[in-house]
Structure formats: structure tokens, C-alpha cells
Amino acid sequence: MAGQLAERGHVLIGQSGGPTAVINASLVGAIHEAQRLDAVDGIYGALNGIEGALARRIIDLRRESAATLQALLHTPSAALGSCRYKLQPEDPARAVNLMRELGIRYFLYIGGNDSADTAHRVAQAAEEMGYDLRVIGIPKTIDNDLPVTDHCPGYGSAARFIAMMTQDSARNTEAMPEHYPVKIIEVMGRYAGWLAAAAALGRQKPEDAPHLIYMPEYAFDPNDFLSRVRATVRQRSYCVVVVAEHLADAAGRQLGEAMAQGVDAFGHPLVAGVAQTLVDLVRSELGMRARFDKPGDMQRMSTMHISATDRDEAYQAGRMALRYAVRGVTGKMVTLVRTNGPRYACETGLADLERIANEQKLMPANYVTPDGVNVTPAFLDYVRPLIGDPLPQHATLRGERLQ
Amino acid sequence: MAGQLAERGHVLIGQSGGPTAVINASLVGAIHEAQRLDAVDGIYGALNGIEGALARRIIDLRRESAATLQALLHTPSAALGSCRYKLQPEDPARAVNLMRELGIRYFLYIGGNDSADTAHRVAQAAEEMGYDLRVIGIPKTIDNDLPVTDHCPGYGSAARFIAMMTQDSARNTEAMPEHYPVKIIEVMGRYAGWLAAAAALGRQKPEDAPHLIYMPEYAFDPNDFLSRVRATVRQRSYCVVVVAEHLADAAGRQLGEAMAQGVDAFGHPLVAGVAQTLVDLVRSELGMRARFDKPGDMQRMSTMHISATDRDEAYQAGRMALRYAVRGVTGKMVTLVRTNGPRYACETGLADLERIANEQKLMPANYVTPDGVNVTPAFLDYVRPLIGDPLPQHATLRGERLQ
Numbered sequence A, B: 001m002a003g004q005l006a007e008r009g010h011v012l013i014g015q016s017g018g019p020t021a022v023i024n025a026s027l028v029g030a031i032h033e034a035q036r037l038d039a040v041d042g043i044y045g046a047l048n049g050i051e052g053a054l055a056r057r058i059i060d061l062r063r064e065s066a067a068t069l070q071a072l073l074h075t076p077s078a079a080l081g082s083c084r085y086k087l088q089p090e091d092p093a094r095a096v097n098l099m100r101e102l103g104i105r106y107f108l109y110i111g112g113n114d115s116a117d118t119a120h121r122v123a124q125a126a127e128e129m130g131y132d133l134r135v136i137g138i139p140k141t142i143d144n145d146l147p148v149t150d151h152c153p154g155y156g157s158a159a160r161f162i163a164m165m166t167q168d169s170a171r172n173t174e175a176m177p178e179h180y181p182v183k184i185i186e187v188m189g190r191y192a193g194w195l196a197a198a199a200a201l202g203r204q205k206p207e208d209a210p211h212l213i214y215m216p217e218y219a220f221d222p223n224d225f226l227s228r229v230r231a232t233v234r235q236r237s238y239c240v241v242v243v244a245e246h247l248a249d250a251a252g253r254q255l256g257e258a259m260a261q262g263v264d265a266f267g268h269p270l271v272a273g274v275a276q277t278l279v280d281l282v283r284s285e286l287g288m289r290a291r292f293d294k295p296g297d298m299q300r301m302s303t304m305h306i307s308a309t310d311r312d313e314a315y316q317a318g319r320m321a322l323r324y325a326v327r328g329v330t331g332k333m334v335t336l337v338r339t340n341g342p343r344y345a346c347e348t349g350l351a352d353l354e355r356i357a358n359e360q361k362l363m364p365a366n367y368v369t370p371d372g373v374n375v376t377p378a379f380l381d382y383v384r385p386l387i388g389d390p391l392p393q394h395a396t397l398r399g400e401r402l403q
Helices: A023-036 A049-054 A066-072 A091-102 A113-128 A155-175 A194-202 A222-236 A274-286 A296-300 A308-327 A353-358 A377-387 B023-036 B049-054 B066-072 B091-102 B113-128 B155-175 B194-202 B222-236 B274-286 B296-300 B308-327 B353-358 B377-387
Strands: A009-015 A040-046 A058-060 A104-111 A134-139 A182-187 A212-214 A239-244 A290-293 A332-338 A346-352 B009-015 B040-046 B058-060 B104-111 B134-139 B182-187 B212-214 B239-244 B290-293 B332-338 B346-352
Touching (some): A009 A049, A023 A066, A023 A104, A023 A308, A040 A049, A049 A091, A049 A104, A049 A113, A091 A104, A113 A134, A113 A353, A134 A353, A155 A182, A155 A194, A155 A296, A155 B296, A182 A194, A182 A274, A194 A212, A194 A377, A212 A222, A222 A239, A222 A274, A239 A274, A274 A290, A290 B296, A296 B155, A296 B182, A296 B290, A308 A332, A308 A346, A308 A377, A346 A353, B009 B023, B009 B049, B049 B091, B049 B104, B091 B113, B104 B308, B113 B134, B113 B353, B134 B353, B155 B182, B155 B194, B155 B308, B155 B377, B194 B239, B194 B377, B212 B222, B222 B274, B308 B346, B308 B377, B332 B353, B346 B353
Parallel strands (some): A104 A134, A134 A332, A182 A239, A182 A290, B009 B040, B009 B104, B104 B134, B134 B332, B212 B239
Antiparallel strands (some): A040 A058, A332 A346, B332 B346
16 A cells, blocks of 8 residues: 555546446545645546546546536436446556546546555556556445445435335235225346345335345245235235345245346346236235336436435545545445444445455344344444435324214 | 305215326315305215215214314315216116215315316216205316316425426436346326327426427327437436336337237226336347336326415315305306416316216317427426426536536
8 A cells, every 4th residue: 555645636436336326426426525625736527437437538527617516416427427337358557557647546436345445456567567556446336335434425316216116016005995996016126135125124014015025135936925925915905015126046046036137236236026926926826916116217217205313424435435545545445334323323344345246244143033034123223324315104094984 | 157055065075987196185175165154954975975875884084173173174085985987878867866865965076087077978967867966076187187277286286296206217227228228107198198298397407307208199209209219218228217107109009908908997998018018129139138117007196296376276176166066056067267477377167077077188289299209498487387396406516517
């Protein structure tokens, strides 16, 4: 790790991977910090992440107005554009050469596991090439599957969306259970159940939806699923099931695999159709009407569901990333560290980019009930502070019957 | 039409059909008016609409607190429960006998076309049976397909959701067009394009999504669709398409008909799969990656997207329904009448329930561009006041390139 740089340098910031509701808050945090720090001269933005940087698609962020930066705090998605680009063998050296040429001393990369891998390789190349570049990753993913960090910026807002929308949508089924008693809601999360689990936060009463939650960490058993759906409909007259986008049976076969459409640049399979598969299963095996909601990309970035806590933490992560870099840190990702105490609070820490790139944090066993289809109070305690303000509560009639 | 009743009578209120974000506001409006009017004694609610009323599942709404009623103004879905029940031949007379027995003089039914049909038959039966019952329909449908009324309570909030969510979701595609350049968003609306068209309201710049809007009023031509998608991707690098849940080709064949799952109690086909069908078409014919969002029931009733205008009008429609009934009106539905003038304003009027039951209001030709895949400024002027407060605006970087 190098110490304080003798001369001023420029910072280059990029956004990568699936955008979130608060990834721009991290960008703004970094820009604000850069404006404050004497060590930083030019403030550059890479359009579409490392892919754009390699193509010299770089903009001057000092030309953006204070009002634009302020408004970006409330603007979801990646203002710089994003990418899912896997580095080619020659790319890290090319990136370092470009940065040397442009006088870039600080490289901040906002993203998830794959982006940490990109940042790690660039940091390695800089070291090998003897160029004093400080590379810091800023965590970002709605999937919440990065190791070390307590949670990931972007998750709290997506969790808020999923909790509220499950409750909103379930009210429709509850109001008219005869019409179609079974509803499947398919959410994202890659191979982790953090997002599906967050649906439980919307419950106002214990009997509220979601009645069943299926997470990728547990093998999916169609017969068990069907018997639970049948039992829930018998008991409550309707059943709302939240399912992760990736579910596999005990043999490892992906649900809806027949509808798979290939793999992305990192080799992750692109699968469609878990919800449709389960709807078909309920119809054919239980003879019940079923429908599905699939919010899709809406859950990444709903303007109306941004968690203020999530936004503030994303902003702080951006600020601290640059502060760490100027202090001489490189090859690390900023982490969020929950402090002990009666009230929720978070500080920032650091973790090796290499570790972030190669590990996936799944839902721990103590966050899931033994039956595998619900979450524990410990999980709710973990996630509740992340979604910001308390959720609006729905009123219900006391409904005193006549006579 | 009968005049003022000599004696006080009870009012029975029911909610029917697909719930909305503001159907409870109509209920509260009617209850508040009932509390105010000397002519009204008991305030009763039918659980699950006419189906529950016939089963004597009736509650005493005077037992609900003022705080509950206030909170219901912000609670989506049908607090009384709803139904999709088609009256059997003997049901209207049964309903009238029940109301006579219970001393119910006013029957307010909140719903869409099918609910207007129910209310109309009960009104007819009362007249034939010589019972002085005043039956008033209160309009409600996110589909906005009721005739006579300028628009329907419930539509403004759903339109607000669709406009914002299309914009939010499209930002994701815009940020990373390489990943999957084509996105299909499937919205509701039965056989009318009002909801799909509302997506256009979210555009902040002319080039913003949605780039194509497919409404049920126009025959769907797969080849034309594919060539427009290809051209849009070529021009903008991505293409976001909003499609109605029901699309048919020139021969009348429903898109995704293979996945139809029967009909509901009113004979409307329950179809799934327009979005999936189009995604498959884009993949196989254009070789482009495509995904879909299907918000499903979330669009009916998102707590965070309630239009204050929509809520206020729903409330007024509920109040006026009872006021008209007490004045002696029966067999009518309350309508919303847009007043002429530079600022948007609405009054209430009346229309025959029979007409509401038997007509469907589709998007008029002057609201759709000649190519059939976009809306006109006239439509935007029509819909803009209905969604309440101006939509939050997303910031964009000016993005001045280096050097």
C-alpha cells in the first residue's frame, strides 16, 4: 500500500453491474468528497463502467451542477451507465496504461461481486506495472450477497419495494380469494434468498402474506410445495407465495430450466419462468386458479420506495471510498459495519477486493425457519433498519356482524 | 323515480370487481355522508359484495372508528372484500327481499361494468316488486373502460403507477443496453388501452421509454412489431415496449392464447402470457435478448402511487351516490364530468346503470397516433390531471466528454 501521494491526482469513478435505486448516491458521495479534498484534481466518470473506460468514454464530472448532483440522490439507476463486461486478459494493463496517461491516481468502482473482480485485477495490474493507483470498490447490489459487509447499498430499497408490493398485491387476493386463490410473486436475488425473505417485512398481522417464501438456498420439493399451498388455502382461503428467481430441486435441476436463455458474460445462467412454472403446477396438480406477478426490473429501482437509510449509507460508502484511497488504501472494498447498541447505526470498514470477488453470502440458517419456507425474528431484526422509515400501515375494518 | 322517503332507512354498501387503490375512499365517502344525513339510519357493509349480501354476511359500519375511516383513505384494496359473482336468475328478487326484511332503503354498489349490471338488476327487481329501494352505482375500475363518465376512480392511481414504473424500469435497460436491449412490460386494462397508454406519461424526454405501446384496440401484427423493435434498438440501442394484457391479431386470435386458462364467471377469458410470447418472438426472430416485467396486481393498488386527485374523486363519488339516493334517484351510476376551463376540475353527474353495464369505452382514435403504437398530446392532456401531483423527475448528467 502506498502512502499519501506527493502530487495531486485525478479520480475516475465507474458504475457496474445491475443498477439500483441508490447507486447514484454513492457516485454523488464520491464527487462531493472529491470536491472537498485537496489531493484530488480532476473528477472523471467512466460511461458504462470499465467497458466505457477502456474505450475512453470518459466525462468531466466537475461540469455537473450542484443541483444535478442533489437531484441524483433521488434518481435511481446508474447515471453514468453500467456494464456487465468480463475483463479480457489484456484489459487490466490497458486500463492502467490509460489511467497513467490521463493522470488518474484514484479509481473507484461501484458494483457487486463481478465488479470487485474487475477492480481487483486492475489494482493487481497497477502494482505489477509499478503505477501508484489506488483502487477502491464501493459495494452495490440489491441481491445483498457480498461477503464481509453487513449488508449492501441497494438492498434496503429493493427490500422496501418487495415488502410493500407483496403486501399491496396480496390485498387483492385477500379481497377476492374465490377468483384466484393462489398468487406467486417472483423476485430477484441471484442465488441468495435475501430479497425473497424481505417480503416478510410487509406483514402487519401474523396471518398476512407472504404465506410461503422459497429461497434458493433450499432445495425445492414440488410435492411439499403443493401440499403447503393446499393447506394454506384451506386455512386462509388464499395463499401468496414469494419465490426467488432461481430455485432448484434436490438434484440441482433449475425450476423452469426449459426456458433458460443462455448465460451472461460471467457465465451466470439467464433463466426465466419460475413463477409461470409454479402457476402451471398449481393449476394442473391442485386444480386451483393461480396467477403471478413478476415485478422484474422495477424492484431494482422504484423511485417511490427508496430507503433513506439505504441512500445515506450508499452516499457515505462513496465518500469513504475516496477518503480511504487518498489515505493510501488500495485493493479494498468499503464495507458497512453494524455497530453494537440498542439503536441501529453503521460505520464503514474495509475488505479485500479479492475476497469479495470470490465469495457469496447466502442467508444463514438462523434467519430461516426449520421448515425452510419462512424467516425468523432474527432476520426481521437484521433487515428492518435497512428499509428506512416504518412502512405505511393498512387499515382493516373491525367488521362487527349485523345482529 | 321515487321522491323523498317518509321514514328513515338503512344504507347497504358493497364493493365489487377488481379492487383498486381508492375503492375504499368511495366507501368512506358514502359512510361520511350517511353519518351526516338525517334520512339514513343504519350504515351496513356487505362483505364480498352481492355474493356476501345474499349470504347475509353484513357488517355494521357505524361500529368503525373515525380513525379507521381516515386510515382507509390511504389503504388500497377493498376493505369489505370483493367478488366476481354473476347473478343467478333468482338472485335479484332474493336481494330485494333481504333488503326489505332488513329495512335497507339505499343500496350503493361500487364497481365496474359487471357490477353495474348487478346493481341494475337489483334496481329492476325492486321496482317490479314494489319496494322503494334506491340503487346507485359508484364507478370503479383501473381499466377506465366505463362509458359516459369522463374517467373512472381507480384509473388515475393505476396510471400513476404504470407511468412511474415504466420509467423506473426503463432506466435499468437504458443504463446497460448491451445486457438485454429489449424489455416488454405487460399491463392490465381488459380490452381497452387506457392503462397501457398511461405509460407515456412517464417520459421526461421525447426519446424516453416507452418506445412502443400496444393497445388492444389495434390488431397486433408480429412482423410490424419486430421491425419496429429492430429499428428502435438500432436508433436508441434499446427498446422498451408496453403491451396490454389482451392483444389479438387481425384474425382475432389472442396473443398467447395457447396459455389461456378458461373464463371467469362473466365469460371473460383469463389469458396469461402476452409478455412471454413477445419475449420469445424477439429472441427467436431478432436474436436479441429480451426480458419482461409483469407487475400484475401491484398495478391495481400500490400504496405509494395513490393519486390524491383520484382519491378525492373516489371519495366525492361515494358521497354523491348517497346524496342522489336520498334525493330519490335510483338505477343510476354516478359519473365524473370534467368541467370546461383552463384548470382541471370535475363535477358529478348521473348515467343509467343499464348503459354502463352494456357499453365499453375504448381509446378514441384521436388519442392514438396514426401508426397505432403511441399516444397523442390530446391523450396526455386528458390523463395528466388524473394522476395527481406531478411525477418526480429523474436527473441526468450533462456528460461533457473529456478533452
